[in-house]
Every structure is written in C-alpha cells, then in structure tokens.
Amino acid sequence: MASTGRERLVVIGGDAAGMAAASQARRLKKPEDLDIIAFERGHFTSYSACGIPYWVGGEVDGPDALIARSPEEHRERGIDLRLRTEVVELDPDRSRVRTRQVDSGTEEWTGYDKLVIATGARPVRPPLPGIDAPGVHGVQTLDDGQALLDTLGRLEGDHGRRAVVVGAGYIGVEMAEALLLRGYRVTVLNRGEQPMSTLDPDMGRLVHQAMDGLGIETVAGAEVTKILTGEDGTVRAVATDDAEYPADVVVLGMGVAPETALARDAGLPLGSFGGLLTDLSQRVRGREDIWAGGDCVEVLDLVSGRERHLPLGTHSNKHGQVIGANVGGGYATFPGAVGTAVSKVCDLEIARTGLREKDARAVGLQYVTATIEATSRAGYYPSAAPMTVKMLAERRTGRLLGCQIVGREGAAKRVDIAAVALTAGMTVEQIVALDLGYAPPFSPVWDPVQVAARKAVAAVRAG
Amino acid sequence: MASTGRERLVVIGGDAAGMAAASQARRLKKPEDLDIIAFERGHFTSYSACGIPYWVGGEVDGPDALIARSPEEHRERGIDLRLRTEVVELDPDRSRVRTRQVDSGTEEWTGYDKLVIATGARPVRPPLPGIDAPGVHGVQTLDDGQALLDTLGRLEGDHGRRAVVVGAGYIGVEMAEALLLRGYRVTVLNRGEQPMSTLDPDMGRLVHQAMDGLGIETVAGAEVTKILTGEDGTVRAVATDDAEYPADVVVLGMGVAPETALARDAGLPLGSFGGLLTDLSQRVRGREDIWAGGDCVEVLDLVSGRERHLPLGTHSNKHGQVIGANVGGGYATFPGAVGTAVSKVCDLEIARTGLREKDARAVGLQYVTATIEATSRAGYYPSAAPMTVKMLAERRTGRLLGCQIVGREGAAKRVDIAAVALTAGMTVEQIVALDLGYAPPFSPVWDPVQVAARKAVAAVRAG
Numbered sequence A, B: 001m002a003s004t005g006r007e008r009l010v011v012i013g014g015d016a017a018g019m020a021a022a023s024q025a026r027r028l029k030k031p032e033d034l035d036i037i038a039f040e041r042g043h044f045t046s047y048s049a050c051g052i053p054y055w056v057g058g059e060v061d062g063p064d065a066l067i068a069r070s071p072e073e074h075r076e077r078g079i080d081l082r083l084r085t086e087v088v089e090l091d092p093d094r095s096r097v098r099t100r101q102v103d104s105g106t107e108e109w110t111g112y113d114k115l116v117i118a119t120g121a122r123p124v125r126p127p128l129p130g131i132d133a134p135g136v137h138g139v140q141t142l143d144d145g146q147a148l149l150d151t152l153g154r155l156e157g158d159h160g161r162r163a164v165v166v167g168a169g170y171i172g173v174e175m176a177e178a179l180l181l182r183g184y185r186v187t188v189l190n191r192g193e194q195p196m197s198t199l200d201p202d203m204g205r206l207v208h209q210a211m212d213g214l215g216i217e218t219v220a221g222a223e224v225t226k227i228l229t230g231e232d233g234t235v236r237a238v239a240t241d242d243a244e245y246p247a248d249v250v251v252l253g254m255g256v257a258p259e260t261a262l263a264r265d266a267g268l269p270l271g272s273f274g275g276l277l278t279d280l281s282q283r284v285r286g287r288e289d290i291w292a293g294g295d296c297v298e299v300l301d302l303v304s305g306r307e308r309h310l311p312l313g314t315h316s317n318k319h320g321q322v323i324g325a326n327v328g329g330g331y332a333t334f335p336g337a338v339g340t341a342v343s344k345v346c347d348l349e350i351a352r353t354g355l356r357e358k359d360a361r362a363v364g365l366q367y368v369t370a371t372i373e374a375t376s377r378a379g380y381y382p383s384a385a386p387m388t389v390k391m392l393a394e395r396r397t398g399r400l401l402g403c404q405i406v407g408r409e410g411a412a413k414r415v416d417i418a419a420v421a422l423t424a425g426m427t428v429e430q431i432v433a434l435d436l437g438y439a440p441p442f443s444p445v446w447d448p449v450q451v452a453a454r455k456a457v458a459a460v461r462a463g
Helices: A016-028 A049-056 A071-076 A142-155 A170-181 A201-214 A261-265 A313-327 A357-362 A412-423 A428-432 A448-462 B016-028 B049-056 B071-076 B142-155 B170-181 B201-214 B261-265 B313-327 B357-362 B412-423 B428-432 B448-462
Strands: A007-012 A034-039 A080-082 A085-091 A096-101 A107-111 A114-117 A121-123 A162-166 A185-189 A217-219 A224-229 A235-240 A244-246 A249-252 A256-258 A290-292 A341-345 A348-354 A367-375 A386-394 A400-407 B007-012 B034-039 B080-082 B085-091 B096-101 B107-111 B114-117 B121-123 B162-166 B185-189 B217-219 B224-229 B235-240 B244-246 B249-252 B256-258 B290-292 B341-345 B348-354 B367-375 B386-394 B400-407
Touching: A007 A016, A016 A034, A016 A071, A016 A114, A016 A313, A034 A085, A049 A142, A049 A170, A071 A080, A085 A261, A114 A313, A142 A249, A162 A170, A162 A235, A162 A244, A170 A185, A170 A201, A170 A249, A170 A341, A201 A217, A201 A341, A201 A348, A201 A386, A201 A400, A235 A249, A290 A313, A341 A412, A348 A412, A357 A367, A357 A400, A367 A448, A386 A412, A386 A448, A400 A412, A400 A448, A412 A428, A412 A448, A412 B412, A428 A448, B007 B016, B016 B034, B016 B071, B016 B114, B016 B313, B034 B085, B049 B142, B049 B170, B071 B080, B085 B261, B114 B313, B142 B249, B162 B170, B162 B235, B162 B244, B170 B185, B170 B201, B170 B249, B170 B341, B201 B217, B201 B341, B201 B348, B201 B386, B201 B400, B235 B249, B290 B313, B341 B412, B348 B412, B357 B367, B357 B400, B367 B448, B386 B412, B386 B448, B400 B412, B400 B448, B412 B428, B412 B448, B428 B448
Parallel strands: A007 A034, A007 A114, A034 A080, A114 A290, A162 A185, A162 A249, A185 A217, B007 B034, B007 B114, B034 B080, B114 B290, B162 B185, B162 B249, B185 B217
Antiparallel strands: A085 A096, A096 A107, A121 A256, A224 A235, A235 A244, A341 A348, A348 A400, A367 A386, A386 A400, B085 B096, B096 B107, B121 B256, B224 B235, B235 B244, B341 B348, B348 B400, B367 B386, B386 B400
C-alpha cells in the first residue's frame, strides 16, 4: 500500500545550495505533496558571499544587490523559510532536527521525511589572543560584510589608515584589493612563501610581484601569534613571531572549513577534510533520506580521483539543483569538479584548474611542466596584455593535469579551455589541435593556452 | 640503395601555412639535407591578413606590425625565399613547377622532391561592370590593404565621405567598423536577409540591430548589379536591382574561394568547395610527395563529418606546423575543426562554433535549440554586459551541435567552452556540469554558456 501522506522536506541552511535545492524541489512537487521548511540562522538567503569583497571595496552596492532571492520571494514561492533559526541537533534515527531561535532561545523538534544539509563553511579562526576584539573581521556572510563596513565607516576620515589582512588566498587577496580601494595602506600576512597557495609557488611569485607593484605589502612566512588591542579594546596591531604590524582594521582570510559539527555529532560520514561524503546524486553515503551539498561537502576531484573540499558558489548551485531534482522525484548527478577558480587583484587576473605539482606528486602521477608568456590579443592589437600560462601534463601519456594563468585583462577566463579539456581527459596534443576562437582583438593566432600546450607536447616527447 | 642526395622542398605561397611549413621543416632538417625554396607572388611573407581591418581603421600600425616574420628573417633562417615570383604551372608527373617573375616576366622550371601548396584563397569578385574601377578594393592581402589606404588618403579632408561595403560576412562587418572609425558614412549591402550568414538568422538579426545602433546602414536582399563611375573613371556609386548607393570608396567583402587553379590544372583532387583534399597529415590525397594547407584546402568538420572550406589563420598555422613536421621526417596530424569563429563590430562581439540549424538539417541531424540572455559578469558587478547565447543539441542524445553568441565585452571568447565541448563530443548535460571559472568580476555563478546548456537540456528532455 503506497503512502498517501504529504511529505516534509527540511533544509538546513538558507544560502545557495540549500535554497537552490528547496526551489528546485518546489518546482517539481506541489505544496499538497511536499511541505518544505528551510532553517537559516542569519538574516539573509541565497546571496553571493563571493561578492562581499566588491561590496566592501565600494564597487557594488550591498547587501541587497548580492541577494539573488530574498526571504519574501522564497516564501511567496511556497517555502516555509525560518530565519534566525539555528539547527542545533540532528537526530537521523528519529528523522528530526532540533532548532533554536537565535533571538529568543526557544527550542523545538521538527520531523522530516527528507533532509538537505547545506550548512556551508566557517572561516578558519585560530584561538589567538585578541582575535575577538572589535575591528577584527571575517568575511564569510553578509552579516560579516556589514560588520566590516560598519568598522570602516567609523574609521572614515582618519588619515593613514592601515589594514592587515591575515591570509593570502582568494579572500585575502580580494579583500586586500577592496581595502586598497577604500584608501587603506594594506599589509597581507601570509604563512607561506608566496600568495595564492592554490597556485604553484613559481606562479604565486608572479602574484606577489604584481601585488608589490600595486602597493600591497605581502609578508611571507608570517605566523600570526596575537592581535594587540589598544586601551579602548579595539585592534591596534597584529603580532607575528618577529614583528608587529599596526592595524586599524584586521580581516581574516585564512580559508574556510566545512561546517559539519551537526553532521559529525549525528554520526554522518565525513571525509579527510571534514566535509560530508556523498554519492553522485548528493545523497549522504549510507543514508536514504539525507542529501548534502555546498561548502559543507567534499567533492570528487575528476583529475586525481580523490575527494577535496572546494567551497565555491558554482558547486553549491549545482549541488542544489541536483538535490532538488532528486528530492523532487527526478534523477540528477553531480559528477565532480576539476578545481577551477578565477580571481583578481585590481587589474591582475589569476586562474587555476586541475592539479598543482604537489597535488600530482601526492597522487603519484609523473608529470612534465611547461610555462610560457603570451598576449591576450594579437601582439600588434591595442591593449594586448601579457600573461603567463603554466601547464602540467602526465609524463608519457601527455594527458592534461592542470593549468594556471596569471596575467591582465583577458587572462583568467581562458582557464575554461583547460577546464573543459581536463573534464574530457584530453592530452596536450589534443589541446594544440583545438579550434578556438581567433581574431586579432580576441587572441593571437595561437591562443596562449595552446602556446603552453605546444611547449608541453615538446616536454612530453622529451621524456 | 638509399638515396644520398640532398632533397629539395618547394613551397608555393609565402603566407601563414607555407612559411610555417617551411620554418618547421627547416628546424627539423639541416640545410645539407634539405634545400627549401619558397615562391611568393606578393611583397610580403607570414602576415596577418586578419589584421588588415584594424590597420585600415587606424587601430594598429601597418603593414610592418602585421608581419610575423619578414622575408629577410626567413632568409636568415636558411629558406631560399623568392618574392614577386608566381608559380604558373605545376607538373606533378615530372615533379616540377614553372615560375614567372612578376616584374620581368622571366619564366623557368624548378624541380622538387617534396612540394607544399599554400596558395591561399582569392576574394570573390563577380565580373560586374565597373568592378575594376579605381576606388573599388578587396582586402585579402597587405598589398590590397595598402591600396585601400592610399585611396582613403586621397579622400582625406573631403566632407560627407561615403563608403559602401559589399557583403556582410566577417570581412564586411570588420571593414564597416574600420571605415566608420575613419569617419565615413557606411552602407553595407547584404545579399541575405541578415548580416553574418555564418550565424542563424535569429542571431544575425541581433547583429543587424546592433549595427543600426552604431550608425552602419545595412541593406538586406541587396544584389549588386554594377559599380557606377564618374567622369574621371573612379567609383561614384554602387547599383543594385532597385537602388543606387553613393560611394567614394567601395570595399568588397563577398567572401573568398580556395585559390586552386594550379592544382586543378595539375589534376589534383578538389572538393565540392573547390579546395584541395588532403589526409590527416595534410598530404594531398593520392600523392606521396605533395602536401597542402591553409586557405586553399578543405577541412574536415568534426561535427558534421563533411569537408568544409574554413579560411582562417588558426587553421593555416596549424596546417603549416603539421606539414613541416611531416616533411621534416616526423609525423603530425590535423584532426579537423569545429568551425569556431569570433569577430567584432565596434563593441559588439560575435562568435559561433559548430553547426547552424541549416547545417544540421543538411546532414540529416534532428536537433533542438535553446536561446538565453545572460550577463558577462555577476549581474551586480559593474560593467556586466548582456549577451545572447544560442545552443543546438541533437534530439534524444543531447549531444552539443553548435553554439552562437552575440553580446558585448566578454561574450565572444566564451565560445571556446563550446568549441572544446564539441571536440570532445559532450552532451549539453555534461556542459551544465562543467567546472568553469567563477568569480563576480568574471562570470555569473552559472556561466552564460551553461545557462544556455540548461535550457537545452530541458528542450532535449521535452523531446
């Protein structure tokens, strides 16, 4: 006898993955068949956290512009959205979650037939002395962005304002640009030797040099030991092992980790990066009624065959679509990713996809590398801008393993060529033969990615 | 008994394909083993004909900037280059070519062991009354570009100068932009209903509208019947069936055809577009000692499986590399092309790859289409520019068949995503899953190509 009751879908987390799943499920299932309740502990839904640096830098308005779909819009579409409501316990054996209202502290249990975990990621925030002082900011949520802007507003008009950014990954370099645009003297404290550790160090060095040129001081090998505060308790400087860096404001860009405490406590399977493990349909491994997506899951790396943590809006949106289709009675899969990422610091563009040298070594792949310089347009065309392209290919087979690009206008999105080629398992020889768009305003006759591939072909042949 | 004699390579045509072949062969074979003689009937070698519109428009200097490698540089590298020397007969049975010096008329026979035919393409130039009048220009060679610039120089200072461009393909629209930049009132006479017949008409209409907006008058269904001249014999107007268009200068952009009279007279195999037919190594079919490449050959279309004429510098350069490697004793192949092309008219970007609707019908493929509008960057990011993306996918299988893009900054080179996917035989569903570069300054969270693919997936599912 088939069940005739209305089912309930509970979604934990109101950003990209959770609300895309809820929206897609809503499109596929009528309200009389599926009840959808979404819990979000903050004030906002479906927003672009990736846009926060541009909001802070004054390039875009916020926070409204960063919100793809407001709570009201979700409610109008038949999703019972509960803001400022945190899920504090997950009880998969009894198919229920315990929630707490952030403002009142009221708790209650809510049962589910199907559950979507989209709890996102939390910024790494080491327990250093002073780290919770006023003026020290993370930039993970719109609430974080607003808090930072409030601090910057209070400092407005002060002369010689200084900002220290801790960490030189995507968020770090993007926030360095934002603070530079706001008129701050910016110092980036980087634990490693080169910024952008998602690149190989030789490519990171190019970013370092360009940041120098922009007037952003980048300190290598800087291990932060404490945040120093003034008499009023607000931040005054950041201390490392061997120096102090004066700071009127500090931004933490030390990366993020999957927010999976709930899932861990409930006994759900986590991977080596602390993210939830799912199958191709984004169903949590071993669980019939629980799906997970977005920054709280690990993603299959299609090049290495290993799971990785790739917190990025594109994956979150895809996960949400896939989960929504599956919860809604269809079938969809997320096959994995190749680790593509693009970023910029002022006019410097940075892109990467696939494996770095150390990733290739870690999975025991033998490789050759090729690095070239080329221009974004025909060399004779106005505003042709230089770029450096590095390519990794498997020794002997010539299979593309990775590609990194550092350049100016027109550089970053060329990484898509390599991203598609990686997904298709192409060799560097096949990349040389690709029929890519050519006209002098758009590309040299050999696209820079193909110039790199030609050199990689030679390296593969040489051994 | 192995031959111990020095071999001779003869190359007919000194532009991209011919000189890339000669240069690559020179790198692989020492002068004591291989003699290389290249015949070129013009004054220039290895130049970017694609750059001529930007030279004419004053955006780039010319002609020197457009020359990748000068005759002297080729000679210094050990190539016996003979300019202003036309090959007037090919005698494959006796392995020799007859040449004529353009200036003196002197003729002689030159034998070869290996021959490369790289005779390029000639502009379509119908035998209309007045078509040879002063002020009527093709733009195929640097010599053509210089002649046009000389005419424009003579008109400098005149008021209300008018230019008529015959043809609305790549050369036509690029020359329309160039003449607009030079201050001309520009009329484009187009035989078809929409400009850019390499696009489907619905996408061509967008180009038409944009050209209107730029102040370029485009006349549809205009069949030119004659060129009218003034008392001094120079051009005065262009006449069609039903109108006359005043013109101080006329540019012919009616497309090009393979320049294969020599090859035809020698009995070499030509395809239905009049181009030489080769195998994957660019060897002329049925001939052991003759290779051909560039605008004079037909290219295998990887999507339709048919031969096409795709005169474009990227293919010419690849052909030259492949031929040079093979002549030099190695082995290389040119697997074919997917028909990618990008162009611009002022700030309008135009791109296409794969099959149009009529191409798909011609090869009996059933297809669905999807057309979407999206932005080049996150919608909230400054200078996010709109674009329209159309996608064709095979019915039932969902295999990508083609993609066309019309938009502004950041639109055209996105076609590379589709070009690589086409080459890999991906379905539109696989395109939706691609891990493409995302950050607000570079792309919405779903790249416009993926937005189109999502709609195409729905169309495939709907039948």
